[in-house]
Amino acid sequence: MNPETLSVVDLHVTVEGKPILKGVNLTIRRGEIHALMGPNGSGKTTLGLAIMGHPRYEVTRGRIELDGEDITHLEPHERARRGLFIAFQRPVAIPGVRLADFLRHAVSNVRNPHRKEGEELIPMREFRKELKEKMDLLRMDADFARRYVNDGFSGGEMKRAEILQMAMLRPKFAILDETDSGLDVDAVRLASQSIAEIGGRQMGLLIITHHERLLEHNPPDVTHVLLGGRIVETGGRELADRLHREGYDQLREKYPEAAAEEAALAGETKK
Amino acid sequence: MAEKVDVIGEIRKYDFRVDERYVFKARKGLDREIVAEISAMKNEPEWMRDFRLKALEVFESRPTPTWGGKIDVDFQDIYYYIKPTDRQGHSWDELPEEIKQTFDRLGIPEAEKKFLAGVKAQYESEVVYGSLREDLAKRGVVFVDMDTAVREYPDLVREYFSTVIPPTDNKFAALNSAVWSGGSFIYVPPGVNVEFPLQAYFRINAAQMGQFERTLIIVDEGASCHYVEGCTAPMYSSESLHAAVVEVIAKRGARVRYTTIQNWANNIYNLVTKRAVAYRDALVEWVDGNLGSRLTMKYPAVYMLEPGARAEILSVAFASKGQHQDAGAKVVHAAPYTSSRIVSKSISKSGGRSSYRGLVKIERGAKRSKSNVVCDALILDPQSRSDTYPYIELEEQDVMIGHEASVSKIGEEQLFYLCSRGLTEAEASTMIVAGFIEPLVKELPMEYAVEMNRLIALQMEGSVG
Secondary structure, eight states: OOTTEEEEEEEEEEETTEEEEEEEEEEEETTOEEEEEOOTTSSHHHHHHHHHTOTTEEEEEEEEEETTEEOTTSOHHHHHHTTEEEEOSSOOOOTTOBHHHHHHHHHHHHHSTTOOTTSOOOOHHHHHHHHHHHHHHTTOOGGGGGSBTTTTOOHHHHHHHHHHHHHHHOOSEEEEESTTTTOOHHHHHHHHHHHHHTTGGGSEEEEEOSOHHHHSSSOOSEEEEEETTEEEEEEOHHHHHHHHHHOSHHHHHHOHHHHHHHHHHHHHHHO | OOOOOOHHHHHHHHSOOOOOOOSEEOOBSOSHHHHHHHHHHTTOOHHHHHHHHHHHHHHHHSOOOOSSSOOOOOTTSSBOOEEOOSSOBSSGGGSOHHHHHHHHHTTHHHHHHHHOSEEEEEETTEEEEEEEOHHHHHTTOEEEEHHHHHHHOHHHHHHHTTTSSOGGGOHHHHHHHHHOOOOEEEEEOTTOBOOSOEEEEEEOOSTTBEEOOEEEEEEOTTOEEEEEEEEEOOOOSSOEEEOOEEEEEEOTTOEEEEEEEEOOOTTEEEEEEEEEEEOTTOEEEEEEEEOOSSEEEEOOEEEEOSTTOEEEEEEEEEEOTTOEEEEEEEEEEOSTTOEEEEEEEEEEOTTOEEEEEEEEEEOTTOTTOEEEEEEEEEEOSTTOEEEEEEEEEESOSSOEEEEEEEEEEOOHHHHHHHHTTTOOHHHHHHHHHHHHHHHHHTTSOHHHHHHHHHHHHHHHHTOOO
């Protein structure tokens, strides 16, 4: 196995007993950017959260491999310490916990994967220096790190906080789940630029998006289209461009079976 | 969030016992003879002896309360008085070795050097060590143990003792009044501001030992002080009892803050009555952290007797396995233009139970008074329980009253968010809990904030006591 890959092999995932992913295959090499597209409800977020190990997303078949190691049954924190990261679409607030304190714990764990609870944290001075550098790079105000994690953040602030975390944790592979959603045009452009500036290129990126703007500074090497829980097409950058122009209807016509499953799933969701 | 420490080492920090070498240990049980014996040991004046004996009658005549928590104590199976040393030390070196070591291990002498204005250390029934910074003594500040106060400041004691909490107030106030020993007496003269905290530390070492300290704090006009108490005991298989009475008098324009970090072993019944009276424009603050004990029933109170008096009560309760924290607050607005704020945060884990029980009373004529109550509960697992019992008594219409309550569970999404950044689930839970009480912890001086976070982390480990 290639030592620098994130692979998803025949992945089946159910949420509360409901099948969402029905055999997804995907391999990302480090240094590659993959765009994951597809209509709402096709399973994009499910794939991201399943890769990260969300307890509500049950893998019923298939596996997830990181650098050739099967990580399907690892805890989320173990995956993070092996170099996986997800930028959440809707990051949850943790009232009372300062972003800097949280990040210092996170950085200490990820850089020292064998660290046990209660063991030494990364030295304060070193951490602060690095945090300041990264915040300067992202043009964030120093006060921001003293705020409570995602508590009362605007949409733009949340997404920038996610990118800041990614910059500090320096993952091998990062999933960006609709980092553009809820942002205005300028904010999307800024996010796109920031991802490139913090070295997104050196990682392997899986960018889940509807908008080409997020891809502006991060042109995808590979584009996947998810429909009804399966990847129905894989192509290069031109596929992303085409979908942006044309939408998903042509694909639905081309893959009626997947489109039917998509419709069935959407119907169920509405109930 | 404080840095984590070696948890096992920390647990041992509190749960250790040393040999019992006492100069006097009364027999077990409670009756007139024991009460008279305690009084005689202390060479007390007759009025105090009579006060004790009357209080004993009140205690015996009252039933054990059936509200709150389950009090399962055999009052005849407890030692009511243990005298650990012959005299109080004014340097730590004067103490018997095992007692000195105890307080060393608890870090008291170190804290004293760093940031305290004065210290009292109580071991079993007596205060064995006392200090007060010289400059404060020169300015007329008094900080002695209560027994010394009865001898050396008889006028002040007779004027105020038991005026805020009479023995008839409740069964456990009566019990304390009968057998009290130790505790602090503080007098701050008009206009004197005691900038650094005065601290008392209470330690029970013996099994089946009851500790009944009695504290009286008088802060004169325009003066201020911050008093802090901590308490611990080793874990024994049998129950012990801690029933304190704390009376605070805040005169015109005075400011008093009383901070408690209670970390008794989980076999101790902690039944404490704390009450303050606040005169014109005085401010009384109770910061009450309850992390230990089997059952705590404690509702720090402020009676606002003159216009402009203010009360702030911040309460944190953490109930883990086998614990019931029935904590809360009581504010009585007895004058116009008085204001109070109660903030309660409780955490229940591993089958623990925490209750908020609070009273806001606005008496007739207390016009334009304001009161705001916020209580938030966090429940960590389905086995645990949280209840809220807010009582409001209004005799006046021209007032502003606010009450908010919330109950939340640690969300799966919050845990996943933190874990996806490399935190273990345990670490993530601890962080969420620390965040939950952060609004309160940040009110504490730094040293206590660190201590509080450390105790929370220990409770989260679930292996304390």
